[in-house]
Amino acid sequence: MALSIIHRATGIALYFGTLLLVWWLVAAASGPAAYAHVQAFAGSIIGRLIVFGYTWALMHHMLSGIRHFIWDLGYGFKANEREALTWGALIGGIALTVLIWIVAYANGGGR
Amino acid sequence: MSTSDTPKRSLRTPLGRVRNLGAAHSGTSDFWRQRITAVAMTLLMIPALVIIVMLLGRNQVYAAQTLSSIPVAVILLLFIFASAWHMKIGMQVVIEDYVHNEKLKLVSVMLNNFFSVAVALASTYAILKLSSGV
Numbered sequence: 394m395a396l397s398i399i400h401r402a403t404g405i406a407l408y409f410g411t412l413l414l415v416w417w418l419v420a421a422a423s424g425p426a427a428y429a430h431v432q433a434f435a436g437s438i439i440g441r442l443i444v445f446g447y448t449w450a451l452m453h454h455m456l457s458g459i460r461h462f463i464w465d466l467g468y469g470f471k472a473n474e475r476e477a478l479t480w481g482a483l484i485g486g487i488a489l490t491v492l493i494w495i496v497a498y499a500n501g502g503g504r
Numbered sequence: 505m506s507t508s509d510t511p512k513r514s515l516r517t518p519l520g521r522v523r524n525l526g527a528a529h530s531g532t533s534d535f536w537r538q539r540i541t542a543v544a545m546t547l548l549m550i551p552a553l554v555i556i557v558m559l560l561g562r563n564q565v566y567a568a569q570t571l572s573s574i575p576v577a578v579i580l581l582l583f584i585f586a587s588a589w590h591m592k593i594g595m596q597v598v599i600e601d602y603v604h605n606e607k608l609k610l611v612s613v614m615l616n617n618f619f620s621v622a623v624a625l626a627s628t629y630a631i632l633k634l635s636s637g638v
Contacts, residue, residue: 422630430565501561
């Protein structure tokens with residue numbers, strides 16, 4: 394499986410995506426006008442797509458990282474175990490992303 | 505390893521020659537810190553997500569008020585500190601793997617440090633500013 398390159402790619406995406414987090418926090422500290430800009434961007438179609446992608450990258454990178462932890466601890470090296478961990482990270486990452494967005498919308502993300 | 509391939513006789517052991525070297529010239533410390541910060545972020549993931557979801561669609565007054573509460577501020581500060589450190593190490597690994605020109609590599613590693621520290625400091629400053637209420 395080519396999952397290790399996805400781990401890297403999501404890591405690089407998250408790296409530059411932290412700019413969004415910085416923008417959000419700095420805007421919150423700056424005042425209502427700056428905060429409204431962030432909200433307008435994050436609420437737009439492109440903004441939502443980026444944040445959705447960011448959510449997936451974060452969840453996938455986390456689960457894929459946990460997979461690396463399991464290997465670091467010396468487990469999960471058999472062929473079927475590696476396959477299971479890889480699919481677990483792929484499916485789990487998508488499932489967690491969808492779950493987070495359902496919870497987010499239920500909590501007023503659609504406002 | 506035999507000593508026959510060494511041109512001059514030396515009292516240095518093979519271990520002594522490789523000690524403190526490696527691609528980053530810092531041995532395994534980055535490897536270890538990458539894992540500490542990863543565990544920290546995994547543990548902080550749920551509280552951090554709860555904070556962000558709580559603030560969705562709320563106005564700046566509500567956001568500023570929430571972000572300035574002590575538990576929220578501390579959770580986010582820890583998360584940011586761990587993220588910045590983790591991403592600095594991760595990007596350095598990527599740079600060391602793909603950038604083979606020595607000068608370009610040094611410049612890239614330096615820019616990576618600047619970016620990661622700037623992300624950490626800007627976020628920290630914003631949270632502390634909100635917490636101090638000025």
